Amino acid sequence: MHAIKIYVGILLALCAATTAGAQTLTAYTEEWAPYNFQDGRDVKGIATDLLREACKTARVNCKVEMVPWARGYKIVRNTPDTVLFTTARKPEREDHFLWVGPILSRSTWVFARPHPADAAGTRELNKLRFGVVRGEAAYQDLLNAGVAPASMLEDSSNASILRLLLSGMVDAMVDTEVAMAWALRSSSLDASTVVKHSNLADEGAYFYAFNLKSNPDVVGRLQAAIDKLKRQGRVDALVRRYTQP
Template identity: 40%
Template sequence: MFALRLLLISIFVCLLSPSSVSAQVLKAYTEEWPPYNFIRDNKLVGVSTDILKAVCADTELKCDMQLVPWTRAYKTVLETPDTMIYTISRIPLREKQFVWIGPILPRSMWIFARADVAAKIHTLKDIANFRIGAIREEASLSELLEAGVPSSSIQIFNTNTDEMRMLKAGKIDIVANTEIGMQQNQKTFGIPDKAMKRMMKLNDGAALYFGMNINSNKDLVAKLQASVDKMKREGKIDAIVQQYTKAK
């Protein structure tokens, strides 16, 4: 009887342990990066957001998704078990910082230049002669620096909105983005198609993921990865992408 009572107490304690409880509510932090994650009609939407919503429904998890500046999202998830950051590029610099769930989407990062300076850009080195925008802690900033672009040529912003407003105002000449990311930004911020030129690839070796704190519950991580894999097999991720990229 005593042994049975101890067993029941042990089970009860395990059920109340932080890892078990936190596995039931997933806090996910993201930035504004259309069409992957952005606010529309006062709701957080986007390709990656909709994928995560579907994963949460499939795994019967309650997911609390918040849009915050990227630096805050990054710091919070680095410090807090059972939390997620998205949409995040898996690059060598970050490899040991997170547990990776995905890939969820491909990633090709391009250099985009204002049309009035594009004729003067022939190689990646040439962009150092112009005003380049980048977002703090983003992979593209690291890739620009690794490519030899001097930091003195780069203006760093806290959010995508800050960067795009400066681009539209003519305060910067160059940004890095994916093709669908730039297309959506130009549409959102009223930058004409002809105002920007796609120049050259900055990086084509990474992919986009959900990133979890490295001390997150392993069962939770496995459950999320299995759901992402299932969505891929069933074509659900491709269907979500089409909803945001089809011509309207």
């Protein structure tokens, strides 16, 4: 009996030491279904679930917090051992973060309220008033496409921008096909509520963006975990879970 008590004591001490020394990572994300979104008290989505699985594989404690995109971006730029997702890896952001991924390829589209010219995408982008998420990559993409800053109305989330579009306060917005289909379906709106005007950007991919002073060992372990999960088909499985009816 005495030997058993000693053995149990050693196990408890080892567990306590492991927990005390475990790396804790705080992840910040926005409301952008089906990649990341609030479901009751939980945060779910393709990228959220993948991050949690990667953290489990890499033996990293992960805490996920939902915040407006611009706030999360600022926090992660200034706070070690934090990560921002789902983040487009763009040339102007390259030196701002440590990158883990890719998670998914990136292809964004301009969606507009129905208009006779939009089926062929003949209305010039610089003639449209856009709603954009504050701080998102699409803002620079639109600038590169010739849209003036004065023609862009910023808000905190894609859901807010969609409401602006449906109310007529803006003419168009930028999103992925997957995210727009989810947004319309979850709002019980027909697919014809908006039209796909034109392809805006196909460059790069979506990643997890880590603060530059984050623990390099943790970043490396998480990259290895993501690579392993992708080889096992987990990304494709998560996409199917969240996109197929």
